[in-house]
Amino acid sequence: MSHFQAAGCQKGPFWRRPLLIMCSSAVLLAGTLFPSQGQTIKDNLNRTVTVPPRAERILSLQPEITRILVALGAADRLVGLDYFIGRDDHLFKILYPDGTGLPVVSRPDASINKEVIVRLDPDIIFTSPTELQVPDSIQRSLGIPVAALASMGRFDGLLKEIEIIGVLTGREERAEELGRYFQEKIRFVTESIGPLDPEARPSVYLAFWSSLVRTPVFYEPVQAAGGRNVADHLLPSYIGTIGTIVTLEQVIKWNPDIVLIQGSFLPREREVTVEGVLGDKRLGSLKAVARRRVHYTLGFWYWWDPAGVLVETLYLARLFHPDKFGRLDLEEEGNAIYEMFYKKKDVFTELVKFLGFHERTEK
Amino acid sequence: MSVQVSNLKFAYPEFSLRVDELAFERAKVTAIVGPNGAGKTTFLKCLGAVLPIPKGSLFIDGRDLASLRSQERARLVCYVPQEHDTTFNYAVSDFVLMGRASYISPFALPSKEDARAASEALDFVGLTHYAERLISELSSGERRLVLIARALAQQSDILLMDEPTTFLDPKHETEVFQLIRKLASGKMKTVLVTLHSLEMAVQHSDQMVFMKRGEVVAHGKSAEIFEDSLLERVYDMKMKIIDWEGRKIVIR
Amino acid sequence: MSGRKNNRARGLAVFFLVLPLFLFLVSLSIGSYGISPRGLFKTMVSIVAPSSHPDVPLAYRDILLRIRLPRILLAMAVGASLSVSGASLQALFKNPLVNEYILGISSGAAFGAALSLVFLGRAVPPQIAGFVFAVVAVGAVLLISGKAESHFITLLLTGIIVTAFFSALLSLVEFFASPYVLQALFFWLMGSLSLASWKDLYISLPLIAVGLVILFLLRWRLNVLSMSDEEARSLGVNVRREKILVIAATTLITAAATAIVGIIGWLGFIVPHLVRMMFGADNRRVVPLSAALGASLMLVADDIIRGVSPFEIPIGIFTSLVGIPIFLVLLKKTRKVWL
Numbered sequence: 001m002s003h004f005q006a007a008g009c010q011k012g013p014f015w016r017r018p019l020l021i022m023c024s025s026a027v028l029l030a031g032t033l034f035p036s037q038g039q040t041i042k043d044n045l046n047r048t049v050t051v052p053p054r055a056e057r058i059l060s061l062q063p064e065i066t067r068i069l070v071a072l073g074a075a076d077r078l079v080g081l082d083y084f085i086g087r088d089d090h091l092f093k094i095l096y097p098d099g100t101g102l103p104v105v106s107r108p109d110a111s112i113n114k115e116v117i118v119r120l121d122p123d124i125i126f127t128s129p130t131e132l133q134v135p136d137s138i139q140r141s142l143g144i145p146v147a148a149l150a151s152m153g154r155f156d157g158l159l160k161e162i163e164i165i166g167v168l169t170g171r172e173e174r175a176e177e178l179g180r181y182f183q184e185k186i187r188f189v190t191e192s193i194g195p196l197d198p199e200a201r202p203s204v205y206l207a208f209w210s211s212l213v214r215t216p217v218f219y220e221p222v223q224a225a226g227g228r229n230v231a232d233h234l235l236p237s238y239i240g241t242i243g244t245i246v247t248l249e250q251v252i253k254w255n256p257d258i259v260l261i262q263g264s265f266l267p268r269e270r271e272v273t274v275e276g277v278l279g280d281k282r283l284g285s286l287k288a289v290a291r292r293r294v295h296y297t298l299g300f301w302y303w304w305d306p307a308g309v310l311v312e313t314l315y316l317a318r319l320f321h322p323d324k325f326g327r328l329d330l331e332e333e334g335n336a337i338y339e340m341f342y343k344k345k346d347v348f349t350e351l352v353k354f355l356g357f358h359e360r361t362e363k
Numbered sequence: 364m365s366v367q368v369s370n371l372k373f374a375y376p377e378f379s380l381r382v383d384e385l386a387f388e389r390a391k392v393t394a395i396v397g398p399n400g401a402g403k404t405t406f407l408k409c410l411g412a413v414l415p416i417p418k419g420s421l422f423i424d425g426r427d428l429a430s431l432r433s434q435e436r437a438r439l440v441c442y443v444p445q446e447h448d449t450t451f452n453y454a455v456s457d458f459v460l461m462g463r464a465s466y467i468s469p470f471a472l473p474s475k476e477d478a479r480a481a482s483e484a485l486d487f488v489g490l491t492h493y494a495e496r497l498i499s500e501l502s503s504g505e506r507r508l509v510l511i512a513r514a515l516a517q518q519s520d521i522l523l524m525d526e527p528t529t530f531l532d533p534k535h536e537t538e539v540f541q542l543i544r545k546l547a548s549g550k551m552k553t554v555l556v557t558l559h560s561l562e563m564a565v566q567h568s569d570q571m572v573f574m575k576r577g578e579v580v581a582h583g584k585s586a587e588i589f590e591d592s593l594l595e596r597v598y599d600m601k602m603k604i605i606d607w608e609g610r611k612i613v614i615r
Numbered sequence: 616m617s618g619r620k621n622n623r624a625r626g627l628a629v630f631f632l633v634l635p636l637f638l639f640l641v642s643l644s645i646g647s648y649g650i651s652p653r654g655l656f657k658t659m660v661s662i663v664a665p666s667s668h669p670d671v672p673l674a675y676r677d678i679l680l681r682i683r684l685p686r687i688l689l690a691m692a693v694g695a696s697l698s699v700s701g702a703s704l705q706a707l708f709k710n711p712l713v714n715e716y717i718l719g720i721s722s723g724a725a726f727g728a729a730l731s732l733v734f735l736g737r738a739v740p741p742q743i744a745g746f747v748f749a750v751v752a753v754g755a756v757l758l759i760s761g762k763a764e765s766h767f768i769t770l771l772l773t774g775i776i777v778t779a780f781f782s783a784l785l786s787l788v789e790f791f792a793s794p795y796v797l798q799a800l801f802f803w804l805m806g807s808l809s810l811a812s813w814k815d816l817y818i819s820l821p822l823i824a825v826g827l828v829i830l831f832l833l834r835w836r837l838n839v840l841s842m843s844d845e846e847a848r849s850l851g852v853n854v855r856r857e858k859i860l861v862i863a864a865t866t867l868i869t870a871a872a873t874a875i876v877g878i879i880g881w882l883g884f885i886v887p888h889l890v891r892m893m894f895g896a897d898n899r900r901v902v903p904l905s906a907a908l909g910a911s912l913m914l915v916a917d918d919i920i921r922g923v924s925p926f927e928i929p930i931g932i933f934t935s936l937v938g939i940p941i942f943l944v945l946l947k948k949t950r951k952v953w954l
Contacts, residue, residue: 437851465851
């Protein structure tokens with residue numbers, strides 16, 4: 001993984017993001033007004049992709065998209081999965097048990113079996129923008145449209161995806177329902193917190209991707225929950241990713257109020273743990289360590305699971321502003337959110353068990 | 364310092380050397396001659412234990428060379444190659460100093476005594492003024508002299524020189540032979556040299572050994588055995604030896 | 616004339632030998648967390664005499680003692696190791712195109728680290744597994760080339776084959792890795808001092824020290840070993856035994872260094888050449904000066920990485936960027952023929 005490729009500049013004046021949203025919405029809107037011509041979208045690698053008006057056969061090599069398909073009730077259109085969902089996603093088997101029968105088309109080293117793809121004959125393929133060469137390679141050799149989409153750590157990215165897939169699968173109503181639900185929940189959080197001075201936002205350092213020094217520059221749950229990601233002014237390492245690598249000295253310099261460790265790994269696979277951080281002598285001067293404010297957050301699980309990220313935002317809101325969320329029953333809320341998206345019960349309780357997140361369910 | 368060869372055998376894939384019995388006299392210069400491929404260099408390398416030899420084939424003062432440790436062996440016998448391949452460009456003094464390797468343990472540095480031996484050796488070949496020069500800056504003749512100086516620094520009793528004068532101009536050639544003579548008579552060293560030039564061989568050596576196809580054909584005092592018939596037998600061509608003002612000249 | 620040249624050379628040598636110490640002090644003051652030289656001094660004093668400066672923040676001490684110091688020491692140790700290793704192997708193999716990885720150390724170490732991260736979990740840390748397999752790779756090379764181990768071409772080819780073999784094994788291991796472990800592995804393979812800690816140093820520093828001492832003591836012997844095998848033998852050297860000793864020592868230090876920081880190319884190749892260009896081929900000078908120059912170069916590279924950018928550039932890339940231009944400049948300027 002080279003850290004030298006030029007990163008798309010994501011920082012800038014405050015109006016840039018809303019402007020971007022407006023523009024992409026306009027493009028999307030233009031697309032939806034003429035459904036018979038399909039949508040033209042700009043994916044997260046800045047590629048312009050013409051998506052067919054409807055897709056009956058979808059090959060999703062991007063777990064986030066796969067989960068959205070399941071949530072939209074359009075998972076029957078899946079013709080194949082990627083290795084991650086197929087092998088490593090602990091939750092997917094519960095969310096979509098029929099998925100175990102689907103062929104796994106990609107491998108951990110980002111290689112793909114093109115012959116299998118041809119045999120599966122998908123109308124569209126989704127990949128992750130972190131695998132830079134894959135989209136063009138497939139599109140060039142197989143002529144099937146490939147879109148490299150991901151939320152990139154932002155809610156609007158996630159919502160856009162839901163919308164796009166909704167149109168693609170003819171499940172616009174369901175997509176709209178989920179979109180509204182999502183935004184309501186987020187609004188609930190931000191309104192409960194109320195207006196915040198910058199100093200009232202706890203500073204948060206996110207130790208993601210099995211490392212103390214790799215951190216995402218975008219992770220909207222933190223911001224929505226009333227916190228501030230200390231790394232939010234940095235540039236990602238390369239286009240298509242949102243992570244960057246810092247140094248321990250930098251982390252100590254930031255001296256965050258809270259340290260969040262990516263906890264989506266199974267406990268036995270975790271390289272960075274809460275106990276590890278609390279016991280790390282190099283970090284002894286951090287106030288987060290002194291006050292034992294080191295926790296796990298769901299983080300990314302090959303990008304997001306829309307239900308998961310909502311629950312996570314609630315959890316973080318309670319963590320950052322306990323006074324405003326004291327009466328929140330996270331377990332109940334969590335299960336309800338998962339049920340809304342995936343029509344299955346007690347999923348959140350299961351997840352908490354897998355990952356050992358007992359804090360979340362303690363009353 | 365007697366050198367006694369007894370049943371020496373060595374084999375390459377396509378060539379084998381076999382010398383049954385041979386002895387070399389101390390403080391004398393012996394020239395080993397013969398056509399190309401006769402095994403002269405191989406024989407010399409065996410004598411220097413540069414090539415592996417079986418036990419019981421080479422005795423120096425009654426000691427089996429093959430059973431000696433490398434250091435002891437080096438103090439007895441030194442093989443001087445024809446040329447040195449300069450990958451690294453050492454200074455002449457450093458180069459000659461390497462001759463002291465058998466007197467210095469692997470983890471030690473050369474002592475003052477070693478430095479003195481090296482500079483004496485360099486002096487003996489007349490190149491003291493080149494001590495700080497780099498090997499690459501010397502002519503090939505001077506490099507030969509430096510190789511000999513290194514062998515001298517090694518202070519072994521027996522010197523085996525492989526074609527020390529090949530490719531040298533007449534002046535340097537004569538210098539080298541004078542040096543060899545000084546080594547034998549002045550320093551009492553037993554010197555064996557392989558040569559191509561028969562005339563030089565007979566003029567500058569006390570003894571000669573004729574080799575052909577891996578075997579010793581004849582050996583003895585130079586003046587005595589140097590004859591037309593022997594030359595014809597060894598070189599498979601008619602040759603005539605002419606005496607001219609005490610020097611022997613070979614007409615082919 | 617030569618006296619003046621000698622004095623200049625000696626002065627330059629002393630400069631290079633002292634340089635690492637100077638850079639050591641400079642490096643202590645460089646880092647994202649800005650500590651002024653005054654703060655640095657106060658911190659160092661307070662470490663020795665805790666009561667003297669009670670106002671020194673805990674962060675200063677943690678950063679100095681637990682982040683900067685181990686990293687700087689590691690940089691010096693690695694820089695010295697790789698350079699001395701390269702110099703020794705170049706002499707041993709009588710070939711200036713040799714670098715310290717030719718016997719398969721880099722791919723053996725990478726495979727060991729991968730094996731540890733993917734299958735062995737915490738049972739065997741990647742550093743130890745990396746070291747073990749680096750040694751295994753070299754052992755394989757020596758074993759396979761067998762009696763012909765003295766011949767450079769045989770060793771080189773065997774090294775290439777063993778390297779390729781372990782690389783293939785590495786790919787196989789990567790295939791079975793979960794994406795998270797893969798990420799940790801990539802981070803390790805890139806070669807970085809970023810996570811240097813005292814734990815790593817406790818094991819690797821003694822190993823590196825032993826190897827460096829051995830090679831330092833052998834420095835004159837390397838001159839002799841750099842002669843052709845025939846010449847060396849006739850000079851009274853047990854060529855086989857001493858070759859194995861040198862290979863063992865270089866393997867020890869290179870494997871220990873690589874197991875901790877990953878693969879750092881070019882250093883072991885360039886530094887000995889630079890030293891020879893300036894000071895000649897005598898290994899009595901080349902070995903210690905390579906150690907000093909290698910340590911200095913690593914420190915400079917690491918200082919730049921730490922001081923300039925908030926994120927980590929893998930140091931291996933950096934040493935090439937710093938070392939190669941220096942090499943080219945010296946190549947143009949040098950009048951001595953050093954090869």
